Amino acid sequence: MDRQDLHALLTAAMVGETPPQTLGGRVRPGKVKSRLIEAHPPGHDRDGIADLLSEISEFSGTRVERLGDDLWGLLADRDVVFFDTLNERFWLLHTTATADVLSRFVTKELLGRPQLDSAWLPASQLSELEGERQWMNSSFFADDLVPTNGGQNGARRWRLQVEGFAPQDLLEVVRRELPRYAAATSLTAVGSRVVSPGVGDVQIVADYRGGFVSSGNSFDLVAGVLWRTLDRYETFVRSLENTHQLRTVAVGDLGLEISGEIATIYFPEPVGDLSAFVSGLFSCRAPFRLWAVPREVTSGEWEANAVDLHIGQTLRIEIRRDWMRVLLDAETCGNTLARLVANLQHRYHAQTTLSPVAA
Amino acid sequence: MAASPPDTANKRDGTRHALNERLVFVPVDPRLIPLNALLALLREEAGWPSPLRDQGFIRHLIEAFVHSQTGTTKADMVMYRRDPDLVVLAECKSGKNLQEAQARAYQAADADSLRRAGTLPRAFAKDAVVPVVALFVALESHRADVESCMAHLGVRSPLLTVGRERVRLSGTDGVAGLSDFDLVGEYGNPPARIPIDYQSPEDETKELVVPRLMAATARREEYVEVNELCRDLLPEWCILSHSGRREFIRRIEQILRGVCASDLKEYCRFEPQSNQIPSRVVILGTPAALDPRGATQAWQARQRRAAKLLGRTRTPHVEGQLSLDDLAGAGGLATE
Numbered sequence: 001m002d003r004q005d006l007h008a009l010l011t012a013a014m015v016g017e018t019p020p021q022t023l024g025g026r027v028r029p030g031k032v033k034s035r036l037i038e039a040h041p042p043g044h045d046r047d048g049i050a051d052l053l054s055e056i057s058e059f060s061g062t063r064v065e066r067l068g069d070d071l072w073g074l075l076a077d078r079d080v081v082f083f084d085t086l087n088e089r090f091w092l093l094h095t096t097a098t099a100d101v102l103s104r105f106v107t108k109e110l111l112g113r114p115q116l117d118s119a120w121l122p123a124s125q126l127s128e129l130e131g132e133r134q135w136m137n138s139s140f141f142a143d144d145l146v147p148t149n150g151g152q153n154g155a156r157r158w159r160l161q162v163e164g165f166a167p168q169d170l171l172e173v174v175r176r177e178l179p180r181y182a183a184a185t186s187l188t189a190v191g192s193r194v195v196s197p198g199v200g201d202v203q204i205v206a207d208y209r210g211g212f213v214s215s216g217n218s219f220d221l222v223a224g225v226l227w228r229t230l231d232r233y234e235t236f237v238r239s240l241e242n243t244h245q246l247r248t249v250a251v252g253d254l255g256l257e258i259s260g261e262i263a264t265i266y267f268p269e270p271v272g273d274l275s276a277f278v279s280g281l282f283s284c285r286a287p288f289r290l291w292a293v294p295r296e297v298t299s300g301e302w303e304a305n306a307v308d309l310h311i312g313q314t315l316r317i318e319i320r321r322d323w324m325r326v327l328l329d330a331e332t333c334g335n336t337l338a339r340l341v342a343n344l345q346h347r348y349h350a351q352t353t354l355s356p357v358a359a
Numbered sequence: 360m361a362a363s364p365p366d367t368a369n370k371r372d373g374t375r376h377a378l379n380e381r382l383v384f385v386p387v388d389p390r391l392i393p394l395n396a397l398l399a400l401l402r403e404e405a406g407w408p409s410p411l412r413d414q415g416f417i418r419h420l421i422e423a424f425v426h427s428q429t430g431t432t433k434a435d436m437v438m439y440r441r442d443p444d445l446v447v448l449a450e451c452k453s454g455k456n457l458q459e460a461q462a463r464a465y466q467a468a469d470a471d472s473l474r475r476a477g478t479l480p481r482a483f484a485k486d487a488v489v490p491v492v493a494l495f496v497a498l499e500s501h502r503a504d505v506e507s508c509m510a511h512l513g514v515r516s517p518l519l520t521v522g523r524e525r526v527r528l529s530g531t532d533g534v535a536g537l538s539d540f541d542l543v544g545e546y547g548n549p550p551a552r553i554p555i556d557y558q559s560p561e562d563e564t565k566e567l568v569v570p571r572l573m574a575a576t577a578r579r580e581e582y583v584e585v586n587e588l589c590r591d592l593l594p595e596w597c598i599l600s601h602s603g604r605r606e607f608i609r610r611i612e613q614i615l616r617g618v619c620a621s622d623l624k625e626y627c628r629f630e631p632q633s634n635q636i637p638s639r640v641v642i643l644g645t646p647a648a649l650d651p652r653g654a655t656q657a658w659q660a661r662q663r664r665a666a667k668l669l670g671r672t673r674t675p676h677v678e679g680q681l682s683l684d685d686l687a688g689a690g691g692l693a694t695e
Contacts, residue, residue, distance in 0.1 A: 107651070108651075112647070112651065114577060114578050114579065114647065143682065156682075157682065157684045246552060248421075248553075248594035248595070248597075249597075250597035250598050251420060252477065253424075253598055254420065254423060254424060254476065254477045254478050255420035255421060255422050255423030255424065255434075255437070255478055255598070256420060256421045256422050256423075256594065256595060256597075256598060257419075257420055258418060258421060258552070261402065261404075262402070262404045262405075262550050262552065264404060264405035266405070282662075283655075283659070284655050284658035284659050284662065285655050286651070286655075291570070291573050291577070291658050291661070291662060292570065292662075293569070293662060293665045293666045293669050293671060295669075295671060297548060298523075298547070298548075301547050301548065303548075303551070305554075305566055305567055305569075305570045306570065307570050307573045307574045307577055308574075308577075309577045309647070309658060310577075311577070311578075312574045312575065312576070312577030312578030312579075312580075312647075313574060314570050314571060314574045316551060316554065318548070318550060318551070320405075320406065320547060322405075323405040323406065324405075325404065325405050325406075325550050327550065327551070327552065
């Protein structure tokens, strides 16, 4: 099976014409769910990918099949998840399994591994999804970082979903007209209609955790959108790494050269209860999954030598009421920073930004 | 780096000060505050101004050798600017005094000194004459003492002092390309880009050792070799002398013995060097292999024990409040 065959098969699924015996009936008619995953396979090559998928298959009780050069299938009893690993670091997964089945598989079998993480799309990345925007979801949940109202104005929890013309405009209106609610106006998911004359007409929904679901009559069209999203995300993550990984390199035996810039995350509103914020951030819980023993170095100033439990890499975080400095180690993945920003946008303030690289 | 020994006030028991009746800690290794502040003043980083960057300075090297007529010294930082051309050799001091021989070596350094050592910025490779100036960097709280010391020694060089609320550069008269400034603001601590060096106190080094053991645990590694850990911990490891490395390894081994004998002993075991195997810490199980909910609790247990080991008596903890959202959900009320 090559990539075109896979796209044809998924197109058939989308239009309800799946050949019944394809892969033992594991490709069912219906919507296609996709995931953008960041992977660190051993060796960062095809052999490493094969080893990692074999390991996943062994632990998940599935069977792994190489379907093409960079195409793999993990076959469970009733479903199959396709792994497109053309980009060795950023993978696209596709399946026609139910959303629950896929979610359980991704959470339990993939994201529990230090080699794999979701893509984490800050608002600037998510709002780049192509097509005519027809749907938008904004969800905000501040319980972890702002556990009590503390006299603060605005929303601590927020769910807003709009289907219609230019739905994101509503968030702009709230920010402008009701600034007390601006913190909650996070961009969680967007949906678009993508039409290409002579090719197809599809609808795609994407969320900030790199999840996608699509329907329509052309998976080729969907795949184009997904690949371009992947390319943008890869550029973003690599630029975070190029800019913010801090290195100290010996120049012969002459001295040390320092490279990399400290990342600063700015809070649009000062943190009211910094102690609670720090407690929530380093609770080891999802989605931040940061381990640390933070210390208050002086009133209103905290620091933490932290561990990203997703991938087992270290980073240092220094926090004051208005901002957070993030000092990535030389090997710490840019996805860690992307995850931090995307989740702060959903749990502290929707307009949290990263400088100097815009996020 | 800052070769002066830690001030008495910063020794183990002195690193904690009562402030507003709360227990707070001096950040990172206080000896490294001047160097980290200097690095920050060359960039635009949260909370800190960038007057040296604004004057056109670029960092070149840290821990750079300089061979002057008075001998060889190691400059904490070499930075430079063009048009007007100027190379600045910075000596960062956390104490109140300057060492006379060291100060003389800095003052005697010129472009040839750096050229001989190979540490002259490449931008000046074709320039026969490049002005070089020594800059002393100290804590703002020690400014008066350092000024007195400089006057006593007859050292006439620019002095930069850095503090949580004030950053001052003085004594630049006659140095083309470097200008005085006096900035006041709520700067706090500079970013700890260099959190420790090979002389840092045990407590501060331990602050970095424990997270590295946890990171290896999260990666499901079976052990952490001490050599690798040292290389990872110490920015200057690659230019450290063999004896310096041996000494640092010895200190890290001592710290690891303590960690593995503490409340964290359930999770790690120190193994000294044997014939075939270098010294290492064996990781005894990992929460990463558990179900996500169980894993979180297991990580939090390590967090509590590490907090005790690291001497935290005040940890952030806040009770949540009942959410009406949850209450409505529990009642099965309509959401559409």
